[in-house]
Amino acid sequence: MTAAPDPRDRDGHYISPEGYDAAEALQELDRRDLDAPTRRLVWRRFRRNRLALASGALLAFLYLALPFAGFFAPYDPAQRNADAIFKPPQAIHFLTAGRFAVTYPMVSELDLETFTPRFAADTGDPRPVRFVARCGPDWTAAFVVRTNLRLICPPEGADLNLLGTDRLGRDVLSRLVIGAQLSLTVGLIGVAISFAIGMVLGGLAGYFGGLADAAVSRAIEIVRSLPELPIWLALSAAIPPAWGPVSVFLMISVILGLLDWPGLARAVRSKFLALREEEYVRAAELMGASTGRIIGRHMMPNFTSHLVASATLSIPSMILGETALSLLGLGLRPPAVSWGLMLNDALDLTAVEIYPWLLAPMLPVFVVVLAFSFLGDGLRDALDPYS
Amino acid sequence: MSSAPPPLLAVTDLTVSFGPALPPVVDGLSFSIDAGQTLAIVGESGSGKTLTGRALMGILPRGAQVVRGRAQFRAGGEDSDLLSLPAAALRRLCGKRIGMIFQEPMSALSPLHTVGAQVAEVLELHSALPAAEIRARCLATFAEVGFPDPGRAFAAYPFELSGGLRQRAMIAMAVVAEPDLVIADEPTTALDVTTQAQVLDLLKSLQARRGMALMLITHDLGVVCAMADRVAVMRRGRLMEAGSVAAVIGAPGHAYTRALVAAAPQVAAQAAAATEAAAPAAAADAILAVSGLNKTYPPRRRGLFDRGRGAPVAAVRDVAFTLPRGSTLAVVGESGSGKTTVARMILRAERADPGARVAFRGRDGQMRDVLTLDGAALKAFRARVQMVFQDPYAALSPRMTVAEILTEPLAIHGRLSPHDRRDRAAALMRQVGLSPDHLARYPHAFSGGQRQRIAIARALALDPELLVCDEPTSALDVSVQAQVLDLFRALKDARGLSYLFISHNLPVVADMADQVAVMRAGRIVEQGPVAALFGNPVHPYTRALIAASPEPVLTRRLDLRLVAQGAGPPHDWPAPFGYRGDDAPPLTEVAPTHFVRMAA
Numbered sequence: 001m002t003a004a005p006d007p008r009d010r011d012g013h014y015i016s017p018e019g020y021d022a023a024e025a026l027q028e029l030d031r032r033d034l035d036a037p038t039r040r041l042v043w044r045r046f047r048r049n050r051l052a053l054a055s056g057a058l059l060a061f062l063y064l065a066l067p068f069a070g071f072f073a074p075y076d077p078a079q080r081n082a083d084a085i086f087k088p089p090q091a092i093h094f095l096t097a098g099r100f101a102v103t104y105p106m107v108s109e110l111d112l113e114t115f116t117p118r119f120a121a122d123t124g125d126p127r128p129v130r131f132v133a134r135c136g137p138d139w140t141a142a143f144v145v146r147t148n149l150r151l152i153c154p155p156e157g158a159d160l161n162l163l164g165t166d167r168l169g170r171d172v173l174s175r176l177v178i179g180a181q182l183s184l185t186v187g188l189i190g191v192a193i194s195f196a197i198g199m200v201l202g203g204l205a206g207y208f209g210g211l212a213d214a215a216v217s218r219a220i221e222i223v224r225s226l227p228e229l230p231i232w233l234a235l236s237a238a239i240p241p242a243w244g245p246v247s248v249f250l251m252i253s254v255i256l257g258l259l260d261w262p263g264l265a266r267a268v269r270s271k272f273l274a275l276r277e278e279e280y281v282r283a284a285e286l287m288g289a290s291t292g293r294i295i296g297r298h299m300m301p302n303f304t305s306h307l308v309a310s311a312t313l314s315i316p317s318m319i320l321g322e323t324a325l326s327l328l329g330l331g332l333r334p335p336a337v338s339w340g341l342m343l344n345d346a347l348d349l350t351a352v353e354i355y356p357w358l359l360a361p362m363l364p365v366f367v368v369v370l371a372f373s374f375l376g377d378g379l380r381d382a383l384d385p386y387s
Numbered sequence: 388m389s390s391a392p393p394p395l396l397a398v399t400d401l402t403v404s405f406g407p408a409l410p411p412v413v414d415g416l417s418f419s420i421d422a423g424q425t426l427a428i429v430g431e432s433g434s435g436k437t438l439t440g441r442a443l444m445g446i447l448p449r450g451a452q453v454v455r456g457r458a459q460f461r462a463g464g465e466d467s468d469l470l471s472l473p474a475a476a477l478r479r480l481c482g483k484r485i486g487m488i489f490q491e492p493m494s495a496l497s498p499l500h501t502v503g504a505q506v507a508e509v510l511e512l513h514s515a516l517p518a519a520e521i522r523a524r525c526l527a528t529f530a531e532v533g534f535p536d537p538g539r540a541f542a543a544y545p546f547e548l549s550g551g552l553r554q555r556a557m558i559a560m561a562v563v564a565e566p567d568l569v570i571a572d573e574p575t576t577a578l579d580v581t582t583q584a585q586v587l588d589l590l591k592s593l594q595a596r597r598g599m600a601l602m603l604i605t606h607d608l609g610v611v612c613a614m615a616d617r618v619a620v621m622r623r624g625r626l627m628e629a630g631s632v633a634a635v636i637g638a639p640g641h642a643y644t645r646a647l648v649a650a651a652p653q654v655a656a657q658a659a660a661a662t663e664a665a666a667p668a669a670a671a672d673a674i675l676a677v678s679g680l681n682k683t684y685p686p687r688r689r690g691l692f693d694r695g696r697g698a699p700v701a702a703v704r705d706v707a708f709t710l711p712r713g714s715t716l717a718v719v720g721e722s723g724s725g726k727t728t729v730a731r732m733i734l735r736a737e738r739a740d741p742g743a744r745v746a747f748r749g750r751d752g753q754m755r756d757v758l759t760l761d762g763a764a765l766k767a768f769r770a771r772v773q774m775v776f777q778d779p780y781a782a783l784s785p786r787m788t789v790a791e792i793l794t795e796p797l798a799i800h801g802r803l804s805p806h807d808r809r810d811r812a813a814a815l816m817r818q819v820g821l822s823p824d825h826l827a828r829y830p831h832a833f834s835g836g837q838r839q840r841i842a843i844a845r846a847l848a849l850d851p852e853l854l855v856c857d858e859p860t861s862a863l864d865v866s867v868q869a870q871v872l873d874l875f876r877a878l879k880d881a882r883g884l885s886y887l888f889i890s891h892n893l894p895v896v897a898d899m900a901d902q903v904a905v906m907r908a909g910r911i912v913e914q915g916p917v918a919a920l921f922g923n924p925v926h927p928y929t930r931a932l933i934a935a936s937p938e939p940v941l942t943r944r945l946d947l948r949l950v951a952q953g954a955g956p957p958h959d960w961p962a963p964f965g966y967r968g969d970d971a972p973p974l975t976e977v978a979p980t981h982f983v984r985m986a987a
Binding site: 013 | 626631634635640641642766770773781784788796800821822828829831832836842845849870
């Protein structure tokens, strides 16, 4: 800095040598850093939140992998093995016995005191594990292709239950992977339904106000004040027992969606109320724009992103809801496989004590719910990227 | 030079940055303040003036940090560098030796504690006085800052006080510990003009009585002239010019300071210039004639079963005026005067009470009764009357490009082909002084002034005849305000526009208008041609407004006697102007086309 004013010279008249050009200042962009469409600014802001970004990537991977879940399951989820009931988790050993990956078959012997089988690894008999190989029955990829290509194949003549087996000798890992298909999609369908209801009712309340607003707001409060679990139970109990697993699954999604809409309706309503007071909406009104145009061109683009964030944050409660219902035996019914149904096996305390691996489905529930929460938080924080 | 006592505060090379990769927001700033002196730091938004004050108090926002510099503060025999002082030591100094006054007193005072408790807390933290003594000191300070009843103020919560009184409480808090330096960050920007004048006067008298130094951060050169001894002009974090007020404002040396001084509107000069202007044409060719305009808001209902108790609120009472084609009518008033409601009713954004009449006669000569229009007729009316909003940051949708914003009115009214619309958008941009290269950009990349230009371009897209401007420059910097006003004037000449100009700022209005209507408490209290209104104001409220407007004229001092006479509510006005409730005197013609609300 040249010719800085001397703070001691109190009578001096300092004039900076820098120039000033009013005409140039007029054209200059004030916020060069914000010179981009909103979606890119949102992305730029979102990207800075590492946790949300990682959560988003994880969820994207999980959902994209759902149609190909069979590839990640070593067994068919319904395949029983009478020799391996309540078998504990088995490990893969890498770079042992001159092989890349081997496993030691589990040998069971009956404990004559408790009359339960006791499993121990037979370390004298290393069996090679195959990766990306063909084994077991065919599974259907993305509803079309039938194949038996799998990521991990158990060794010939032996079993490989990485997370153990359940009371029918079914592979817990395979059921976990296949169960994700139902457990993860129930949230999406439920949110879609509650989104539709919430949008319509919240929009009506927010745009028209007055009586419509009062009616919708009271309805929201009534639905919110109903005890959630008994209502779920009552509604699920009303599903005819003769229905197939797919219909039951859809009904459960509908029930979850029907009870979840108040939160979204509230979000939509408050956003509508706020946006209606925005000056650019008023400007459009004063231009003579029709109601449809104001909602479609001015309000929607400015609040859909908020709704996506709200919806993301409400998916976890759907997943937890399905888990809770199935856990209580009122949700999905076998032969469907879901995380909640698997945890149903873990209702028995003694079983949990002796066979703790039955609690394995809690981990993916935990991870997915957290990931949705992080992602939703990140989205919400990134929505106002103009500062 | 060595004989002079060292300055109270000497800042050298202060540099503040939001991160090593970003350019500094305050860049190598040096200045000094002597004991008992007032230094004004002047700058527009983004100049770094507020961050300078906050850096000295150690309350920079998250992410900002002092990169280098010293701030030598000498008081009470101590000599310390504010910027390198440990947080605890700085806290001891702040409040005791340095007081701070914030812009927004509502958010600077805690709503859950009484004003008295908050002011007393300063003394509790910084002195060992007994409780009774603290209370006595607080009450004395409250009396000193002009609370009519210090005891009541002590027990009041911030929301029970008006904006002006809240700022007085804030000032009491800053000065109660008798600091040597008070940093005031835009202390009057949130206040009405008449309140501002009184608060400025209070600061000045406090300063004289207590011999404290004042660092006044402001964007308003008028405030500078009324208050400061020395001034430092900042732009984009850098010092542009510094010196005594007489030198800097009287003979600005830097191009930017010259632009600022030239941009500041002045009542006196404008009123003189306006006297030569011919009186507007007879009301025969009125584009807009309003009569009997009232707006009553029902009392607020609390809950579903409350039918609404209490008295209805009369926001606008009996407003009538005529706007000749091609001229500008300014409606002036402070917040709550009903001026914006008038504009909104004329635009049909709000429903007027029954009995009002708003007649609009377009270029086609057809008379329209605005309040009864509907459907296609209302849409056609909207094309002829457009609005420019106060806040250019809120008036443009963040999800639309400038091109989409400018072509939308054309699309709504089905004018031109999509290709021609784009050409028209480019032409509009050029007309408001912006490059058409900006069409593909989004509004958030632009400054407030540029956005207001875009908003004006949008209002012009349909080729309207009447533009209703609701405080179109009050959110803008002074230099930008002058440019936008110039743009309004140029457009008026080029397109034969008529303006209804809503403002709280008399100097701006003096610059723009042919006719002025001054509103207070829902009524027009004085109305007439600009020259008459400024040259010969009759109503005490008009005179208070004029007297209270700070102007960048060195010789002009605020006349508080006039302000005090007219700034109060209507029942405080002297006869024959004062009235109570709805019992207002009629508008009386004191001179041709000059009306004043007074008893005959």
